[in-house]
Amino acid sequence: MADQYSLRIPALEVHQGKRRIYCFAIDGKKLHSFAAVSRVRRDKEERLQGYQRPEVLSHIRAIRRYLESDGAMMPNAIVLAFDSRVTFVGHGQTGSVDYAIPGELVIPVDESLPEEQKPAWLVDGQQRSAAIRDADLAEFPVAAVGFIADNVEEQRSQFILVNSTKPLPKGLIHELLPETTGHLPPAYVRRKLPAYLMTRLNIDGDGPFYGLVASPTAPDGYIKDNSLLKMLEHSLFEGALYQYRNPVDGSGDVERMLTHLKGFWGLVKEIFPDAWRKPPRHSRLTHGVGIQAMGFVMDALTDELPAEGVRCIRVRDALESLRPHVAWTEGTWRFGEDDEQKWNSLQNTPNDVRKLTTHLLRVIRTAETRG
Numbered sequence: 001m002a003d004q005y006s007l008r009i010p011a012l013e014v015h016q017g018k019r020r021i022y023c024f025a026i027d028g029k030k031l032h033s034f035a036a037v038s039r040v041r042r043d044k045e046e047r048l049q050g051y052q053r054p055e056v057l058s059h060i061r062a063i064r065r066y067l068e069s070d071g072a073m074m075p076n077a078i079v080l081a082f083d084s085r086v087t088f089v090g091h092g093q094t095g096s097v098d099y100a101i102p103g104e105l106v107i108p109v110d111e112s113l114p115e116e117q118k119p120a121w122l123v124d125g126q127q128r129s130a131a132i133r134d135a136d137l138a139e140f141p142v143a144a145v146g147f148i149a150d151n152v153e154e155q156r157s158q159f160i161l162v163n164s165t166k167p168l169p170k171g172l173i174h175e176l177l178p179e180t181t182g183h184l185p186p187a188y189v190r191r192k193l194p195a196y197l198m199t200r201l202n203i204d205g206d207g208p209f210y211g212l213v214a215s216p217t218a219p220d221g222y223i224k225d226n227s228l229l230k231m232l233e234h235s236l237f238e239g240a241l242y243q244y245r246n247p248v249d250g251s252g253d254v255e256r257m258l259t260h261l262k263g264f265w266g267l268v269k270e271i272f273p274d275a276w277r278k279p280p281r282h283s284r285l286t287h288g289v290g291i292q293a294m295g296f297v298m299d300a301l302t303d304e305l306p307a308e309g310v311r312c313i314r315v316r317d318a319l320e321s322l323r324p325h326v327a328w329t330e331g332t333w334r335f336g337e338d339d340e341q342k343w344n345s346l347q348n349t350p351n352d353v354r355k356l357t358t359h360l361l362r363v364i365r366t367a368e369t370r371g
Contacts, residue, residue, distance in 0.1 A: 004110045007034065011105040013088050015098075021147045022088060022105050028078075028132035028142045034109050035080055035120035035129075042217045046203040063131035067140060078125035078142055081149040081158065082107075085119040105146070120146070123158050153181040174225050175199065175215050193250060194232040198225060200258055207262040208269040208276070212286075222279035227288035227348065231295030232261075239299030244307070256307040263310030264298045271319045275328035281344075285328040288348030293356040300361055321367035322360060335359050 011024035090103035178196035201209040214221035235241040245252040269276045280287035327343035346352045
């Protein structure tokens with residue numbers, strides 16, 4: 001039978017306002033007996049689970065070699081999020097300050113539990129803890145800081161904040177933002193709604209972007225998340241999606257936003273099917289320059305249309321008028337009498353996005369004028 005026991009670790013409880021954190025030292029070899037890594041993934045219902053990126057084996061090997069060398073030192077602390085099974089037993093205030101109380105941290109260990117049921121998650125230090133686990137050492141004490149997390153959303157918030165000084169992959173941040181609560185930097189707050197819309201577009205089976213946006217849980221996607229986010233962010237703050245947004249608190253009618261987006265981009269997919277199913281290196285429609293330029297076209301054509309009216313004849317005719325004038329996958333862009341460019345020469349730069357947008361809108365307005 002697997003062992004069940006409690007680790008009683010000398011610790012210091014530090015008061016930070018209403019919150020408590022616990023500072024302690026522990027043999028790094030024991031970390032994985034009670035702490036697990038919460039890998040970011042989606043379940044069968046496309047609900048986000050976890051928040052950690054995969055192990056970087058080359059990084060782990062490098063740390064391991066260092067740990068096995070003479071004089072190795074690891075001064076930065078491992079950060080852990082505990083659940084309520086972990087308790088602190090204080091020994092009473094012994095110093096001149098009332099915000100630090102010595103005592104013992106009591107961590108239950110049950111070796112029969114699966115990873116997802118362990119009482120602690122590694123918020124920061126998964127590569128270091130993995131290196132200690134694999135190192136040819138009898139023990140390696142490390143400094144650790146823990147806190148009691150009310151839920152996984154709070155763990156994600158702490159995970160983003162802890163890693164804000166050493167950039168996380170943007171794709172991982174974008175995927176975590178929609179389901180994160182608590183304090184976030186202003187730039188992340190602004191991107192939370194666009195990131196939520198992007199996630200829904202990527203996982204909703206009834207939309208044109210289903211499974212096409214590259215993310216940690218959709219590695220086969222080929223549309224860059226940052227390009228789609230820029231398009232959504234502009235539309236929310238200055239374009240067609242603004243009509244559904246509450247400018248006071250930043251919230252909005254998400255379902256109508258999605259109806260609007262699926263309506264317009266569904267038409268784009270229907271009218272340019274070949275360009276839509278090809279990755280950016282073979283199509284300028286799914287490339288950042290195409291996504292952003294067509295986003296501006298969406299804002300111009302549907303700015304005053306209700307979500308339910310986006311799939312109308314006027315918008316379809318406007319997109320149809322583009323057919324002879326686009327070079328998404330081959331040929332030449334003709335921007336003027338003396339301005340022609342090969343189809344794949346356009347790049348995801350402000351100048352090229354502006355140039356392509358101007359060209360597309362000019363074609364549409366000319367067609368509308370001719371009736």
